[in-house]
Amino acid sequence: MDFIHESVALGVDLLILGLCVREYAKCKNNAKQLRAAPQYNIDSDLKSLVARQRDKKIPYAVIRGTVTPMGVPLRSSFVPSVSGVLQIVKLHEHRVMRAFAGFWAEQRKLIHESANEMPFELRNQEHGVEIVDAMTAAVLDVDIVYDNYEATSLSFFDHVFGFFTGVRQKGLQTTEQVLRDGSFLTAIGELEMDGQTLRMQPSKLGPLYLTTATKSTLIKRFEDAKSSMLFKIVVCSSISMVLVGLIMRKLYRKKKQEREEAKIRKRLESERRERRARNRPHTLSQDQLCVVCSTNPKEIILLPCGHVCLCEDCAQKIEVTCPVCRCKIESKAAAFIA
Numbered sequence: 603m604d605f606i607h608e609s610v611a612l613g614v615d616l617l618i619l620g621l622c623v624r625e626y627a628k629c630k631n632n633a634k635q636l637r638a639a640p641q642y643n644i645d646s647d648l649k650s651l652v653a654r655q656r657d658k659k660i661p662y663a664v665i666r667g668t669v670t671p672m673g674v675p676l677r678s679s680f681v682p683s684v685s686g687v688l689q690i691v692k693l694h695e696h697r698v699m700r701a702f703a704g705f706w707a708e709q710r711k712l713i714h715e716s717a718n719e720m721p722f723e724l725r726n727q728e729h730g731v732e733i734v735d736a737m738t739a740a741v742l743d744v745d746i747v748y749d750n751y752e753a754t755s756l757s758f759f760d761h762v763f764g765f766f767t768g769v770r771q772k773g774l775q776t777t778e779q780v781l782r783d784g785s786f787l788t789a790i791g792e793l794e795m796d797g798q799t800l801r802m803q804p805s806k807l808g809p810l811y812l813t814t815a816t817k818s819t820l821i822k823r824f825e826d827a828k829s830s831m832l833f834k835i836v837v838c839s840s841i842s843m844v845l846v847g848l849i850m851r852k853l854y855r856k857k858k859q860e861r862e863e864a865k866i867r868k869r870l871e872s873e874r875r876e877r878r879a880r881n882r883p884h885t886l887s888q889d890q891l892c893v894v895c896s897t898n899p900k901e902i903i904l905l906p907c908g909h910v911c912l913c914e915d916c917a918q919k920i921e922v923t924c925p926v927c928r929c930k931i932e933s934k935a936a937a938f939i940a
């Protein structure tokens with residue numbers, strides 16, 4: 603195909619466009635759900651308010667409070683003075699890899715992750731709401747309390763090995779993130795009354811958020827993301843349109859060229875026929891004429907039967923069986939009768 607490059611580029615572009623549209627729809631929906639979510643103070647009235655709702659649930663609500671562990675808080679593994687309710691330790695490997703076309707590109711790969719969590723609630727004075735499944739939160743603002751990078755010292759053997767495998771380790775990075783107790787958070791999710799305790803958990807309407815940002819800041823973030831996605835969509839669709847235009851133009855040119863070639867072939871063919879007709883002897887007896895058209899002389903021998911019964915024009919149309927003996931035609935050749 604002449605436009606294979608354009609087709610591949612169009613495919614990739616449409617894929618990116620699809621992803622952008624999906625992301626745009628997600629941001630739009632998130633912003634809409636957030637805007638519609640009511641905000642409540644954690645106080646003595648909240649329990650009775652939730653208890654009055656259908657199924658004792660508010661599908662999507664915003665609350666703000668201080669992170670308070672329900673029990674003994676977790677201690678940070680690397681910084682003992684820090685305590686919190688969620689702890690995530692990640693080990694990343696930094697390496698250079700021989701990428702496309704032989705270039706070496708830097709890469710960061712997660713090789714180990716461990717997480718610890720404990721029950722906690724958001725409190726406002728003596729009232730609290732327990733947070734369930736905090737780890738699944740779409741936005742989880744945790745503090746990085748430890749970040750250490752150790753460069754790997756490579757031996758001569760490692761260099762040689764790396765040259766052949768195309769992967770060379772550069773170093774290891776350990777990070778620890780902690781959701782500290784006492785931090786002031788905004789939580790958005792489904793608010794449910796379970797027995798005598800209030801709980802906030804992931805909702806069907808939107809993801810769970812545990813963030814230091816306020817509701818309006820969060821909405822603004824989604825609006826900004828939405829705008830930037832819209833820009834990407836416009837760029838991607840423009841590129842798609844240009845590519846479709848290029849492919850159409852190539853297709854049109856190809857068709858046009860084919861049409862012109864066919865026209866030239868046809869003209870040459872008819873000219874050749876005319877020339878042959880002019881050069882033919884005009885006084886031919888009936889048995890010297892083609893059995894099909896009775897106009898042109900017999901010019902073609904059919905094999906294997908060996909009948910010389912057709913002119914060149916008719917031989918082009920008759921392909922299966924000999925018109926004289928009905929024998930299957932395997933090949934044809936010009937016959938020269940001297």
Ligand SMILES: [Zn+2]
Pocket residue numbers: 892893894895896897898912913914915916917
């Ligand atoms: Zn004929």
Ligand SMILES: [Zn+2]
Pocket residue numbers: 904907908909924925926927928929
């Ligand atoms: Zn025959």
